Amino acid sequence: MKRCGCRRQPSESEREMTMRSETMPSRRAVLAGLAAGPALGRGALAQGLPEVAVTKDPSCGCCEKWVTHLRKAGFTVTVTVTEGPVNPLKIRLAVPRELASCHTAQVGGYVVEGHVPAGAIKRLLAERPTGTGLAVPGMPVGSPGMEVDGVELDTYEVTLFGAEGRRTFARYRGGEPA
16 A cells, blocks of 8 residues: 555644744753853853953052952953053053052043942943043052951042043942942
């Protein structure tokens, strides 16, 4: 007996089930995605933030701590260690002498001078105000990279500076907004 080669046509409910399984992920795929989320989340966040290029003096240890703070906040950071002082770069980037600190960074077309918290940098990049950049002059106790256990934290200003002048961009106590 010869078969005609015809196949039985799937019913409406069978077609619906096939369509659903082709377009919807399996339970296993959903669980795998949820498990991978925390591991991938940091990388995905870093991809959405521009790279921070830090220039620092070779003997500065607090700069490395500040770089670690930025990386924990999701930034990708490259560090250039100068053979001499960082001052020529500060002058070229128009950082006012009274706002100068121990390291200088560049990110998203802005200059970041000193121990500026990552939260202030993210806000700068989101709001894109007119200015050259942000600065935290000096080395306030408790600012990112200047953490000291058992010592009272300084409250300090993050200054937006540029050709238009200067203004307080944010106030922080330690690494938290004040």
